[in-house]
Amino acid sequence: MDFVSGLPLTPTKKDSVWVAIDRLTKSTHFVRIRTDYSLQKLAKLYVSKIVRLHGCWEEHLPMVEFGYNNSFRSSIQMAPYEALYGRKCCSPLCVIEVSERKLIGPVSTGQKSYADLKHKDIEFNVGDFVFLKVSPWNNVLRFG
Template identity: 30%
Template sequence: TIWVIFTRLTKSAIFTPIRKTDPMDKLARIYLKEVVTRHGIPVSIISDRDLRFASNFWRSPQNALGTRLDMSIAYHPETDGQSERTIQNLEDMLRACAIYFGKGWVNHLPLVEFLYNNSYYATIKAVPFEALYGRKCRSPVCWTEVGEAHILGPELIQETTEKIVQIKQRMQAARDRQKSYADLKRKPMEFQDGDKVMLKVSPWKGVVHFEKRGKLNPRYVSPFKVLERIRDVAYKLDLLKELSRVHNTFHVSNLK
């Protein structure tokens, strides 16, 4: 699996391969190496509800360092407005690399991270790399112009350039597709305390499925009673006892 880490100010990202079984102490070392050494100690961190990030082992040092920890809303990974789209783009780019260039996705991850951080984003009107470091990044596409192809070899230059072009195309296609889908599906919904709502079964990465697994299961379950509105886009539900281990706050996009 991939640990995706964002900087909210510059939109720069770090894509780190990990295993789902990796203990928290290993993730803490990765955090120090990939985040603290590059950016310093964060003021706040928004993370998903993985038990490792909710543990005292993770919370205690963050509290000592003065970092505020916030958890994302259950089954809504786009809580910070950025994660969901980027993760889908990441999967699409890695899938394209594996199809066109072979080998495992881990081999392509550094180049995908490089391309992500050197693509223009309208929200900051800049490239994340330039926003982070205050200068333009020298791209492998320009190696032939400065004579480095003679040092690195024409095969490496050609292979890297082909990958960059392919990944850029897939990234743009994914952005266009997701924007069209979001524009089509986005609609305001409001509920009152006491209303009964249907809850969408989360397909997100297979992390949580209600009842039986399978593609033919109902997309929505129950209805459940609305207990409380949380901020503008989330609601707390009165879940069944058998779902007591499930966090009972959900984004409005998962309700109807």
């Protein structure tokens, strides 16, 4: 947190900006304040302007625990959930991925068989004339 002070007085009698930066995501919040605000007033502003955007931390604790217990740990070479229960955790996201595979599977199989029907293996001999499609390439390669 930081304060930017010494700014011109606004019509609402504010002359400073309170800058609060989230260390993890680097998202920033700016709160208009006056330099003579007390700590109690700043604490109330913090709750009303910043905490309200994210809610109470207690509400997010189950998801934090879920993520923490299902993330890989190099010390045990697996996730804590996997070490405890002997299998990987099946989250709602896993169910969605499986459902998508079931829906997409037959379609992609049909597309593959159609492409295989139209595919022709062509062999060229040295000296044969061929059409070469060259697309423009603007990158510069440097060796050495």
